[in-house]
Amino acid sequence: MSTIQLLPLASSIIILVFAWLVLRRYAVRRGRHLLIWGIGLLLFGAASLAEAYSATAWHPLVFRLWYLGGAVLSAAWIGQGTVYLLAGARLPNLLVSLVFGYATATALFIILGRLGLSTGIVAALIAFHGLVFAAAFYRMFVRRWHPQRLATVLTALLVAGSLVAAYLIFSIPLDGSRFDAGRALSAQYREILPPGAVVRKLTPVFNIYGTITLVGGALYSAWLLWRKEIAPHRVLGNILIAAGAFVIASASTMVRLGLGDYLYAGELLAASLMFSGFLLATSKAGSTASSTEAAGA
Amino acid sequence: MRNDAGRPPGSTRSSRSARAARPALVRSPLYRVLVPAAVVLVASGTVIVLALAAAVLLGVLPYPGR
Numbered sequence: 001m002s003t004i005q006l007l008p009l010a011s012s013i014i015i016l017v018f019a020w021l022v023l024r025r026y027a028v029r030r031g032r033h034l035l036i037w038g039i040g041l042l043l044f045g046a047a048s049l050a051e052a053y054s055a056t057a058w059h060p061l062v063f064r065l066w067y068l069g070g071a072v073l074s075a076a077w078i079g080q081g082t083v084y085l086l087a088g089a090r091l092p093n094l095l096v097s098l099v100f101g102y103a104t105a106t107a108l109f110i111i112l113g114r115l116g117l118s119t120g121i122v123a124a125l126i127a128f129h130g131l132v133f134a135a136a137f138y139r140m141f142v143r144r145w146h147p148q149r150l151a152t153v154l155t156a157l158l159v160a161g162s163l164v165a166a167y168l169i170f171s172i173p174l175d176g177s178r179f180d181a182g183r184a185l186s187a188q189y190r191e192i193l194p195p196g197a198v199v200r201k202l203t204p205v206f207n208i209y210g211t212i213t214l215v216g217g218a219l220y221s222a223w224l225l226w227r228k229e230i231a232p233h234r235v236l237g238n239i240l241i242a243a244g245a246f247v248i249a250s251a252s253t254m255v256r257l258g259l260g261d262y263l264y265a266g267e268l269l270a271a272s273l274m275f276s277g278f279l280l281a282t283s284k285a286g287s288t289a290s291s292t293e294a295a296g297a
Numbered sequence: 298m299r300n301d302a303g304r305p306p307g308s309t310r311s312s313r314s315a316r317a318a319r320p321a322l323v324r325s326p327l328y329r330v331l332v333p334a335a336v337v338l339v340a341s342g343t344v345i346v347l348a349l350a351a352a353v354l355l356g357v358l359p360y361p362g363r
Contacts, residue, residue, distance in 0.1 A: 204354045232322040
Protein backbone atom coordinates (compact mmCIF):
# COMPACT_ATOMS: atom_id res chain seq x y z
CA MET A 1 0.00 0.00 0.00
CA SER A 2 1.44 3.40 -1.01
CA THR A 3 1.90 6.44 1.26
CA ILE A 4 -0.74 8.45 -0.58
CA GLN A 5 -3.24 5.68 0.18
CA LEU A 6 -2.07 4.87 3.72
CA LEU A 7 -2.05 8.45 5.09
CA PRO A 8 -5.65 9.37 4.13
CA LEU A 9 -6.88 5.91 5.15
CA ALA A 10 -5.40 6.40 8.63
CA SER A 11 -6.87 9.93 8.79
CA SER A 12 -10.32 8.70 7.78
CA ILE A 13 -10.32 5.95 10.43
CA ILE A 14 -9.38 8.46 13.16
CA ILE A 15 -11.88 11.07 11.98
CA LEU A 16 -14.77 8.63 11.52
CA VAL A 17 -14.23 7.21 15.05
CA PHE A 18 -14.06 10.84 16.25
CA ALA A 19 -17.34 11.65 14.43
CA TRP A 20 -19.03 8.57 15.87
CA LEU A 21 -18.02 9.53 19.44
CA VAL A 22 -19.23 13.13 18.94
CA LEU A 23 -22.57 12.01 17.47
CA ARG A 24 -23.00 9.43 20.25
CA ARG A 25 -22.41 12.26 22.72
CA TYR A 26 -25.04 14.30 20.86
CA ALA A 27 -27.54 11.42 21.17
CA VAL A 28 -27.05 11.49 24.96
CA ARG A 29 -26.62 15.23 25.66
CA ARG A 30 -28.47 16.92 22.78
CA GLY A 31 -26.14 19.92 22.35
CA ARG A 32 -26.61 21.38 18.87
CA HIS A 33 -22.88 22.15 18.66
CA LEU A 34 -22.19 18.40 18.88
CA LEU A 35 -24.47 17.72 15.90
CA ILE A 36 -22.76 20.39 13.77
CA TRP A 37 -19.31 19.13 14.79
CA GLY A 38 -20.42 15.61 13.85
CA ILE A 39 -21.51 16.79 10.39
CA GLY A 40 -18.20 18.61 9.87
CA LEU A 41 -16.20 15.57 10.95
CA LEU A 42 -18.20 13.27 8.66
CA LEU A 43 -17.37 15.62 5.76
CA PHE A 44 -13.68 15.49 6.75
CA GLY A 45 -13.78 11.67 7.02
CA ALA A 46 -15.55 11.30 3.67
CA ALA A 47 -12.93 13.52 2.01
CA SER A 48 -10.11 11.41 3.48
CA LEU A 49 -11.78 8.22 2.23
CA ALA A 50 -12.07 9.83 -1.22
CA GLU A 51 -8.33 10.57 -1.13
CA ALA A 52 -7.57 6.93 -0.25
CA TYR A 53 -9.84 5.69 -3.08
CA SER A 54 -8.25 8.09 -5.56
CA ALA A 55 -4.86 6.50 -4.96
CA THR A 56 -6.23 3.45 -6.80
CA ALA A 57 -8.64 4.76 -9.46
CA TRP A 58 -10.40 7.78 -10.96
CA HIS A 59 -14.06 8.47 -10.39
CA PRO A 60 -15.56 11.92 -11.01
CA LEU A 61 -18.10 11.56 -8.19
CA VAL A 62 -15.33 10.70 -5.71
CA PHE A 63 -13.33 13.73 -6.87
CA ARG A 64 -16.34 16.04 -6.50
CA LEU A 65 -17.08 14.68 -3.01
CA TRP A 66 -13.42 15.15 -2.05
CA TYR A 67 -13.37 18.75 -3.22
CA LEU A 68 -16.73 19.64 -1.67
CA GLY A 69 -16.26 17.83 1.66
CA GLY A 70 -12.56 18.34 2.20
CA ALA A 71 -11.45 21.46 0.38
CA VAL A 72 -14.59 23.57 0.82
CA LEU A 73 -16.92 22.56 3.65
CA SER A 74 -15.39 20.54 6.50
CA ALA A 75 -13.46 23.33 8.28
CA ALA A 76 -16.41 25.72 8.11
CA TRP A 77 -18.86 23.16 9.51
CA ILE A 78 -16.57 22.09 12.35
CA GLY A 79 -16.01 25.77 13.16
CA GLN A 80 -19.76 26.36 13.06
CA GLY A 81 -20.18 23.85 15.92
CA THR A 82 -17.89 26.07 17.98
CA VAL A 83 -20.03 29.10 17.05
CA TYR A 84 -23.05 27.30 18.59
CA LEU A 85 -21.03 26.50 21.69
CA LEU A 86 -19.71 29.99 22.29
CA ALA A 87 -22.39 32.29 20.79
CA GLY A 88 -23.22 35.01 23.31
CA ALA A 89 -19.71 35.32 24.75
CA ARG A 90 -18.16 38.70 23.98
CA LEU A 91 -14.88 37.73 22.32
CA PRO A 92 -16.39 35.08 19.96
CA ASN A 93 -19.06 37.62 18.98
CA LEU A 94 -16.33 40.15 18.15
CA LEU A 95 -14.51 37.48 16.10
CA VAL A 96 -17.67 36.69 14.14
CA SER A 97 -18.19 40.43 13.54
CA LEU A 98 -14.62 40.73 12.26
CA VAL A 99 -15.11 37.77 9.90
CA PHE A 100 -18.26 39.28 8.42
CA GLY A 101 -16.84 42.81 8.36
CA TYR A 102 -13.82 41.66 6.37
CA ALA A 103 -15.90 39.35 4.15
CA THR A 104 -18.14 42.31 3.23
CA ALA A 105 -15.18 44.64 2.66
CA THR A 106 -13.37 42.01 0.57
CA ALA A 107 -16.42 41.35 -1.61
CA LEU A 108 -17.05 45.08 -2.08
CA PHE A 109 -13.50 46.11 -2.92
CA ILE A 110 -12.76 43.10 -5.12
CA ILE A 111 -15.71 44.23 -7.24
CA LEU A 112 -14.44 47.85 -7.13
CA GLY A 113 -10.93 46.56 -7.86
CA ARG A 114 -12.15 45.61 -11.33
CA LEU A 115 -12.50 49.34 -12.00
CA GLY A 116 -8.73 49.61 -12.22
CA LEU A 117 -7.49 50.21 -8.66
CA SER A 118 -4.07 48.72 -7.86
CA THR A 119 -3.82 45.62 -5.60
CA GLY A 120 -2.07 47.61 -2.84
CA ILE A 121 -4.83 50.23 -2.71
CA VAL A 122 -7.53 47.53 -2.69
CA ALA A 123 -5.75 45.72 0.18
CA ALA A 124 -5.46 48.97 2.19
CA LEU A 125 -9.14 49.78 1.59
CA ILE A 126 -10.14 46.28 2.71
CA ALA A 127 -7.95 46.51 5.84
CA PHE A 128 -9.57 49.80 6.91
CA HIS A 129 -13.18 49.19 5.87
CA GLY A 130 -13.16 45.64 7.27
CA LEU A 131 -12.80 47.15 10.74
CA VAL A 132 -15.50 49.75 10.04
CA PHE A 133 -17.96 47.12 8.76
CA ALA A 134 -17.09 44.79 11.68
CA ALA A 135 -17.85 47.55 14.20
CA ALA A 136 -21.13 48.34 12.43
CA PHE A 137 -22.10 44.66 12.23
CA TYR A 138 -21.34 44.20 15.94
CA ARG A 139 -23.32 47.26 17.06
CA MET A 140 -26.31 46.77 14.75
CA PHE A 141 -26.80 43.01 14.90
CA VAL A 142 -24.49 40.83 16.98
CA ARG A 143 -24.72 42.76 20.27
CA ARG A 144 -28.52 43.05 20.07
CA TRP A 145 -29.37 39.57 18.93
CA HIS A 146 -30.06 36.59 21.16
CA PRO A 147 -27.07 34.20 20.93
CA GLN A 148 -29.27 31.43 19.53
CA ARG A 149 -30.56 33.75 16.82
CA LEU A 150 -27.03 34.72 15.81
CA ALA A 151 -25.97 31.07 15.57
CA THR A 152 -29.10 30.21 13.57
CA VAL A 153 -28.53 33.08 11.09
CA LEU A 154 -24.89 32.04 10.63
CA THR A 155 -25.92 28.40 10.11
CA ALA A 156 -28.52 29.47 7.53
CA LEU A 157 -25.78 31.40 5.68
CA LEU A 158 -23.46 28.39 5.88
CA VAL A 159 -26.16 26.02 4.57
CA ALA A 160 -26.92 28.42 1.69
CA GLY A 161 -23.18 28.76 0.92
CA SER A 162 -22.75 24.98 1.08
CA LEU A 163 -25.60 24.44 -1.40
CA VAL A 164 -24.13 27.00 -3.79
CA ALA A 165 -20.69 25.33 -3.50
CA ALA A 166 -22.28 21.89 -4.08
CA TYR A 167 -24.08 23.17 -7.18
CA LEU A 168 -20.88 24.73 -8.52
CA ILE A 169 -18.72 21.63 -7.98
CA PHE A 170 -21.32 19.22 -9.40
CA SER A 171 -22.03 21.37 -12.46
CA ILE A 172 -18.48 21.97 -13.73
CA PRO A 173 -16.83 19.66 -16.27
CA LEU A 174 -13.78 17.73 -15.03
CA ASP A 175 -10.78 16.67 -17.07
CA GLY A 176 -10.30 13.05 -15.94
CA SER A 177 -7.56 12.50 -18.54
CA ARG A 178 -5.22 14.63 -16.38
CA PHE A 179 -5.70 12.35 -13.35
CA ASP A 180 -2.67 10.41 -12.10
CA ALA A 181 -3.34 7.78 -9.39
CA GLY A 182 0.28 8.01 -8.28
CA ARG A 183 -0.07 11.62 -7.10
CA ALA A 184 -2.01 13.16 -4.21
CA LEU A 185 -5.30 14.76 -5.28
CA SER A 186 -4.19 17.99 -3.61
CA ALA A 187 -1.15 18.10 -5.92
CA GLN A 188 -3.14 17.69 -9.17
CA TYR A 189 -6.68 19.02 -8.61
CA ARG A 190 -5.92 22.28 -10.47
CA GLU A 191 -5.25 20.33 -13.65
CA ILE A 192 -8.52 18.38 -13.27
CA LEU A 193 -10.74 21.40 -12.49
CA PRO A 194 -11.41 23.84 -15.35
CA PRO A 195 -9.22 26.98 -15.21
CA GLY A 196 -10.80 29.89 -13.34
CA ALA A 197 -13.56 27.76 -11.74
CA VAL A 198 -15.60 29.97 -9.39
CA VAL A 199 -15.74 27.29 -6.71
CA ARG A 200 -11.96 27.58 -6.26
CA LYS A 201 -12.35 31.23 -5.34
CA LEU A 202 -15.01 30.31 -2.78
CA THR A 203 -12.76 27.79 -1.01
CA PRO A 204 -10.62 30.29 0.97
CA VAL A 205 -13.75 32.10 2.17
CA PHE A 206 -15.11 28.92 3.80
CA ASN A 207 -11.71 27.94 5.15
CA ILE A 208 -10.89 31.35 6.64
CA TYR A 209 -14.27 31.34 8.44
CA GLY A 210 -13.73 27.77 9.68
CA THR A 211 -10.19 28.46 10.87
CA ILE A 212 -11.09 31.63 12.76
CA THR A 213 -14.09 30.04 14.48
CA LEU A 214 -12.42 26.71 15.30
CA VAL A 215 -8.96 27.92 16.35
CA GLY A 216 -10.34 31.08 17.95
CA GLY A 217 -13.07 29.20 19.81
CA ALA A 218 -10.76 26.49 21.14
CA LEU A 219 -8.11 29.01 22.25
CA TYR A 220 -10.77 31.21 23.86
CA SER A 221 -12.11 28.23 25.84
CA ALA A 222 -8.61 27.22 26.91
CA TRP A 223 -7.73 30.75 28.00
CA LEU A 224 -11.04 31.15 29.91
CA LEU A 225 -10.52 27.95 31.90
CA TRP A 226 -6.81 28.65 32.45
CA ARG A 227 -7.67 32.06 33.91
CA LYS A 228 -10.33 30.51 36.19
CA GLU A 229 -7.77 27.86 37.25
CA ILE A 230 -10.14 24.96 36.64
CA ALA A 231 -10.31 21.87 34.42
CA PRO A 232 -6.69 21.62 33.19
CA HIS A 233 -7.65 18.60 31.07
CA ARG A 234 -10.03 20.79 29.10
CA VAL A 235 -7.44 23.54 28.81
CA LEU A 236 -4.89 21.13 27.30
CA GLY A 237 -7.57 19.40 25.22
CA ASN A 238 -8.66 22.70 23.69
CA ILE A 239 -5.06 23.67 22.93
CA LEU A 240 -4.59 20.35 21.10
CA ILE A 241 -7.81 20.95 19.13
CA ALA A 242 -6.62 24.47 18.20
CA ALA A 243 -3.19 23.10 17.23
CA GLY A 244 -4.84 20.46 15.01
CA ALA A 245 -6.99 23.10 13.31
CA PHE A 246 -3.89 25.27 12.83
CA VAL A 247 -2.02 22.35 11.21
CA ILE A 248 -4.81 21.66 8.72
CA ALA A 249 -5.17 25.39 7.96
CA SER A 250 -1.41 25.58 7.30
CA ALA A 251 -1.51 22.49 5.07
CA SER A 252 -4.45 23.96 3.11
CA THR A 253 -2.64 27.26 2.64
CA MET A 254 0.43 25.36 1.41
CA VAL A 255 -1.82 23.67 -1.16
CA ARG A 256 -2.91 27.12 -2.36
CA LEU A 257 0.75 28.09 -2.65
CA GLY A 258 1.41 25.06 -4.84
CA LEU A 259 2.73 22.63 -2.17
CA GLY A 260 -0.07 20.06 -2.35
CA ASP A 261 2.10 17.03 -1.55
CA TYR A 262 2.05 17.81 2.18
CA LEU A 263 -1.73 17.91 2.62
CA TYR A 264 -2.22 14.20 3.43
CA ALA A 265 0.46 14.24 6.16
CA GLY A 266 -1.02 17.48 7.53
CA GLU A 267 -4.48 15.90 7.62
CA LEU A 268 -3.23 12.89 9.57
CA LEU A 269 -1.40 15.09 12.08
CA ALA A 270 -4.43 17.39 12.42
CA ALA A 271 -6.82 14.45 12.87
CA SER A 272 -4.57 12.93 15.55
CA LEU A 273 -4.19 16.25 17.43
CA MET A 274 -7.89 17.12 17.35
CA PHE A 275 -8.99 13.61 18.34
CA SER A 276 -6.47 13.54 21.24
CA GLY A 277 -7.72 16.98 22.30
CA PHE A 278 -11.33 15.81 22.23
CA LEU A 279 -10.52 12.69 24.27
CA LEU A 280 -8.56 14.76 26.81
CA ALA A 281 -11.23 17.48 27.07
CA THR A 282 -14.01 14.94 27.59
CA SER A 283 -12.05 12.62 29.88
CA LYS A 284 -13.59 11.91 33.29
CA ALA A 285 -10.90 13.80 35.16
CA GLY A 286 -11.61 16.84 32.99
CA SER A 287 -15.37 16.72 33.25
CA THR A 288 -15.48 16.19 37.04
CA ALA A 289 -13.09 19.05 37.66
CA SER A 290 -15.27 21.53 35.80
CA SER A 291 -18.88 22.44 35.92
CA THR A 292 -18.84 24.48 32.75
CA GLU A 293 -19.64 23.04 29.36
CA ALA A 294 -18.39 26.24 27.75
CA ALA A 295 -14.93 24.76 27.83
CA GLY A 296 -15.43 23.06 24.53
CA ALA A 297 -16.06 19.53 23.37
CA MET B 298 -21.57 28.17 66.54
CA ARG B 299 -18.75 28.56 64.04
CA ASN B 300 -15.89 26.38 62.86
CA ASP B 301 -12.17 27.22 62.71
CA ALA B 302 -12.63 29.18 59.50
CA GLY B 303 -15.22 31.37 61.16
CA ARG B 304 -18.07 29.88 59.11
CA PRO B 305 -21.18 28.00 60.29
CA PRO B 306 -20.83 24.19 60.55
CA GLY B 307 -21.62 22.43 57.29
CA SER B 308 -20.48 25.36 55.17
CA THR B 309 -19.06 24.14 51.86
CA ARG B 310 -16.93 27.23 51.29
CA SER B 311 -14.16 26.34 53.70
CA SER B 312 -10.56 27.06 52.69
CA ARG B 313 -9.90 23.31 52.57
CA SER B 314 -12.60 22.66 49.97
CA ALA B 315 -11.51 25.70 47.97
CA ARG B 316 -8.00 24.26 47.82
CA ALA B 317 -9.33 20.83 46.89
CA ALA B 318 -11.28 22.33 43.95
CA ARG B 319 -8.03 23.46 42.30
CA PRO B 320 -6.33 20.49 40.63
CA ALA B 321 -2.60 20.02 41.30
CA LEU B 322 -1.74 20.62 37.64
CA VAL B 323 -3.24 24.12 37.79
CA ARG B 324 -0.76 25.09 40.53
CA SER B 325 2.25 23.83 38.55
CA PRO B 326 4.55 26.69 37.41
CA LEU B 327 5.15 24.91 34.09
CA TYR B 328 1.40 24.81 33.40
CA ARG B 329 1.05 28.49 34.29
CA VAL B 330 3.76 29.44 31.77
CA LEU B 331 3.25 26.92 28.97
CA VAL B 332 -0.51 27.37 28.47
CA PRO B 333 -0.40 31.11 27.66
CA ALA B 334 2.72 30.53 25.56
CA ALA B 335 0.94 27.83 23.56
CA VAL B 336 -2.16 30.02 23.14
CA VAL B 337 -0.06 32.95 21.86
CA LEU B 338 1.99 30.66 19.58
CA VAL B 339 -1.03 28.97 17.95
CA ALA B 340 -2.91 32.28 17.66
CA SER B 341 0.09 34.03 16.03
CA GLY B 342 0.68 31.12 13.64
CA THR B 343 -2.98 31.16 12.67
CA VAL B 344 -2.94 34.89 11.98
CA ILE B 345 0.08 34.39 9.67
CA VAL B 346 -1.62 31.48 7.86
CA LEU B 347 -4.83 33.48 7.47
CA ALA B 348 -2.89 36.48 6.16
CA LEU B 349 -1.23 34.23 3.56
CA ALA B 350 -4.62 32.76 2.57
CA ALA B 351 -6.10 36.26 2.31
CA ALA B 352 -3.10 37.40 0.23
CA VAL B 353 -3.71 34.54 -2.20
CA LEU B 354 -7.43 35.35 -2.28
CA LEU B 355 -6.72 39.02 -3.05
CA GLY B 356 -4.10 38.20 -5.65
CA VAL B 357 -1.23 39.80 -3.69
CA LEU B 358 0.52 36.40 -3.76
CA PRO B 359 0.43 34.31 -6.94
CA TYR B 360 -2.06 31.45 -7.04
CA PRO B 361 -0.33 28.70 -9.04
CA GLY B 362 -2.40 27.53 -11.95
CA ARG B 363 -4.82 30.41 -11.91
